[in-house]
Amino acid sequence: MAGIYIHIPFCKQACFYCDFHFSTNMAIKNDMVEAICKEIELQQEYLNGELIRSIYFGGGTPSLLDETHLKSIFNYLNRFHNIAFDAEITFEANPDDITQDKLEILYQNGINRLSVGIQSFDQEVLKWMNRAHNSQEAFRCLELIKKSDFDNFSLDLIYGIPNSTHETWEKDLKSLVGFQPPHISSYCLTIEPNTVFGRWQQKGKLNEASEDYSSEQFLYLSQYLTNSGYEHYEVSNFAKKGFHSKHNSSYWEQKSYLGIGPSAHSYDGKNRQFNVSSNGKYLKALQSNEIPAQLDILTQEDRINEYLMTSLRTSEGCNLKFLANELNYDLVKNAKPQIEHWKNTGLCTLEDDILRLTLKGRLLADKLASDLFLVN
CATH class of the missing domain: 3.80.30.20 (tm_1862 like domain)
Structure with missing residues (x-):
């Protein structure tokens, strides 16, 4: 859906x-x-x-x-x-x-x-x-x-x-x-x-x-x-x-969505699309039957980073099996020191292949996620 x-x-x-x-x-x-x-x-x-x-x-x-x-x-x-x-x-x-x-x-x-x-x-x-x-x-x-x-x-x-x-x-x-x-x-x-x-x-x-x-x-x-x-x-x-x-x-949850209107973003499950952030340019394009959007092709690293950022903000947490099966990435293997440090300092839990931030960890959710990011 x-x-x-x-x-x-x-x-x-x-x-x-x-x-x-x-x-x-x-x-x-x-x-x-x-x-x-x-x-x-x-x-x-x-x-x-x-x-x-x-x-x-x-x-x-x-x-x-x-x-x-x-x-x-x-x-x-x-x-x-x-x-x-x-x-x-x-x-x-x-x-x-x-x-x-x-x-x-x-x-x-x-x-x-x-x-x-x-x-x-x-x-x-x-x-x-x-x-x-x-x-x-x-x-x-x-x-x-x-x-x-x-x-x-x-x-x-x-x-x-x-x-x-x-x-x-x-x-x-x-x-x-x-x-x-x-x-x-x-x-x-x-x-x-x-x-x-x-x-x-x-x-x-x-x-x-x-x-x-x-x-x-x-x-x-x-x-x-x-x-x-x-x-x-x-x-x-x-x-x-x-x-x-x-x-x-x-x-x-990384579902597809279509963004309509000036400045709206879209995601088809693999890549993103960004509409122009200008009312005038938006109107002019549509009057010419043109879609005023720019395509942003996501790399594998981009998709992994986006999943890390969004999933760690939720109570559902980051699903390690999803990362492995859908994005071919072993988070524990690649970020074991960070995760162990978070566990020892009460910032996260890791149970049944789900990495969840505690309330203390959620205070730093965006920062912690960025610490796990892959660099292109």
Whole structure:
């Protein structure tokens, strides 16, 4: 089974931490939807007719689309792809866009899962991050969702905020769990160079939170949500039983997926494809019936490294038999000193050919995975 990701490259305003591709120019929204539909048609052979188990509308801010846009996109998806009757169809939304009417429109048009960017319930933090919504809207939108037909939704929170406190973080988690979301994604604030925060940092106006501060909040996050009935199934993701994200899990499981829209990525099981990160160039290409993508041919080393990076972030861990049988690589033979050191320092376990990071190890997941990387 495969997945489809659709990138909607529009936002009302720029969050100061965001380095995703988007534009605040809504004048081309109709043209963009037409181009997205055209790309769905042109890319119809990419997944070789595989059954689509998940569709994910990301961005940007998909909740800026109206019903006519949704109907057009779903019309093309259904015409050119084989979509499972029980496919998970996720739609990212900002709290300020959620109304009772909007929820009804989304649900009636086939959306069955929401992903809502709360980020924080604290008004000062939201203002500092330049979020489009305020604290009151964050609470209001969740009350509307709880009364709606949506029984599957995910909420996002950010931790490691340098001008905040542990007390604020604890209040955010308590508020979030109070709404009993089936799924929670929580990410540490990272200062990227091409963002407002990145420019502030370069000018000495902003310092990232210390590693100790962020680590303490991560550990509290994991403990609090685990005690509240959530499974910590990936470094940044928590779910109640039966509510793992099918779409995100397909990435971690090396499943094929098609990315539609400017800046979207695709993976056919062997190689990757990257769409141009420019609305203008994307529109121009599709108007000429051209796919605005560049092929990235993965080497054996690339595929091994990607599997190590994604699998070690999950509770399923790194399957040594998969590495041996599918990628012809003996991890224990090639990385025995590192693995033994991790085991001795409480960073991992190795049982039944599964290498798993402990909670302590997950604090360093990306660094530990990179220590195992093969160099081309």
